[in-house]
Amino acid sequence: MSSEAFVTLVTNDSYALGALVLAKSIQSVGTQRKLVALISNNLSAPLREILEKTFNEVILVEELDSRDSEHLRLLLRPELGITFTKINCWLLEQYTKCVFLDADCLVLRQIDDLFEREEFSAAHDAGWPDCFNSGVFVYRPSKETYTKLMQVVSGKDASFDGGDQGLLNEYFSNWRSSDISRHLPFTYNVTSNAFYSYLPAITRFRNEIRIIHFAGALKPWQLTYNPENEQLSGNLEGQSDVQRDFLLSWWRIMYQQVWPLLSTFNQQTDFINKSSISPQGQLIDSSNNNNSSNNDTIQPGSAEHRRAWETGHIDYTGRDSYSHIQEQLERNIA
Ligand code: UPG
Structure with missing residues (x-):
């Protein structure tokens, strides 16, 4: 075996x-x-x-x-x-x-x-x-x-x-x-x-x-997921409710089991706060990337934060890190 x-x-x-x-x-x-x-x-x-x-x-x-x-x-x-x-x-x-x-x-x-x-x-x-x-x-x-x-x-x-x-x-x-x-x-x-x-x-x-096999051009990691209200955003046009449910199942695992690995990994390295990972999985070195160089100044929850998220500038190691989002959720629930 x-x-x-x-x-x-x-x-x-x-x-x-x-x-x-x-x-x-x-x-x-x-x-x-x-x-x-x-x-x-x-x-x-x-x-x-x-x-x-x-x-x-x-x-x-x-x-x-x-x-x-x-x-x-x-x-x-x-x-x-x-x-x-x-x-x-x-x-x-x-x-x-x-x-x-x-x-x-x-x-x-x-x-x-x-x-x-x-x-x-x-x-x-x-x-x-x-x-x-x-x-x-x-x-x-x-x-x-x-x-x-x-x-x-x-x-x-x-x-x-x-x-x-x-x-x-x-x-x-x-x-x-x-x-x-x-x-x-x-x-x-x-x-x-x-x-x-x-x-x-x-x-x-x-x-x-x-x-479930997400065959075809749309892959789950090309979407964004909001853990607070379990909403997916991105190119979801024409997707049936069942398809959305399966995409959500994928994202729950991504968020609960994979995201913490990405965050933890980065925290153990020197490039904390210098790198982020877009939903497409590309590592972005913010030290030479204008789009993400303002990572440190974007206020969590602001319109700018939402825009950054939706355009794929997710700061897995900082404001969008697993622990950070958990803290925010707990604050909102309290
Ligand atoms: N893959 C990579 N890198 C790439 C593209 C693909 O590692 O840049 C791997 C990955 O495992 C992926 C698989 O190859 O899941 C197939 O590619 P994918 O984009 O997922 O293809 P599908 O959209 O699923 O399209 C179909 C079939 C698939 C077959 C492909 C090409 O479902 O099984 O491999 O057509 O014939």
């Missing part, structure tokens, strides 16, 4: 926030398996260190980019060529079986039973159900499979969508007609587009959902 693991991928600080919430969500529902994060060297040192404290193993891998602008344009996600990096997960031969989860997944109920499945198991993609979605899959690490995938990558038209999903659907094309046990129930990878296309089913099966 110890040679089985949940694996995710993180190539920048934004997705690191997702991975941290993902890890906390898995730990909250309980697991016997290890947690592994594959990272690239684009991560900032603080986020890398927090990942190392949260995951059992953090492994540096080479970034791999499809650079396939033509197909990625069709997908409307030009930035996703980097998801080819995911195939490094087959190199983890210290584990006999793994479950890969995208960093934008949130686990709501125990999912250790996924390890009873075999390679290659995945759930249908809501956009084209004859394809699987590559955000959640069961696989067996193998250098041989990795090498074969690398051979496909080096050929022409490796992926029909420019990302790993097109690549893996071609490589594991027998998934479509294979044994039904390789088809995971949709409740193990409920992607955001299902919220728009089949709301009655979401309502009917809501209590059975194991994994």
Whole structure:
């Protein structure tokens, strides 16, 4: 059992926030398996260190980019060529079986039973159900499979969508007609587009959902969250109430379990009050950033504070730190 693991991928600080919430969500529902994060060297040192404290193993891998602008344009996600990096997960031969989860997944109920499945198991993609979605899959690490995938990558038209999903659907094309046990129930990878296309089913099966996958351009960390009234703000246009509820679940973990790690970490370092982290996860050094250089002068609760928050200038280490917000809440309640 110890040679089985949940694996995710993180190539920048934004997705690191997702991975941290993902890890906390898995730990909250309980697991016997290890947690592994594959990272690239684009991560900032603080986020890398927090990942190392949260995951059992953090492994540096080479970034791999499809650079396939033509197909990625069709997908409307030009930035996703980097998801080819995911195939490094087959190199983890210290584990006999793994479950890969995208960093934008949130686990709501125990999912250790996924390890009873075999390679290659995945759930249908809501956009084209004859394809699987590559955000959640069961696989067996193998250098041989990795090498074969690398051979496909080096050929022409490796992926029909420019990302790993097109690549893996071609490589594991027998998934479509294979044994039904390789088809995971949709409740193990409920992607955001299902919220728009089949709301009655979401309502009917809501209590059975194991994994919410915030697939698509809007990621939870791009929103802002007000812990006082549990309001989310940002680009929420067209989001259903159910979708908002799941985004709130993500933010509760972010605020209660991840934010304190970010704050604590910064307080132990020299750059306290010099750095802040935007909701996009970018570390901002306020000593050479005009937008955040007035961190010290913004009064908590002022209109300027609200503007700074809404435009992403969040001072995780100072006025917006976990302990500071807690103090404010307690003052308001008293
Ligand atoms: N990722 C990074 N850095 C990036 C982009 C992605 O680490 O700059 C990782 C991360 O784990 C992320 C995953 O790759 O969750 C997939 O990227 P994401 O932006 O979350 O993709 P989706 O919006 O979920 O889009 C779909 C599929 C996804 C697949 C992707 C490309 O759901 O599983 O990887 O298309 O084919």
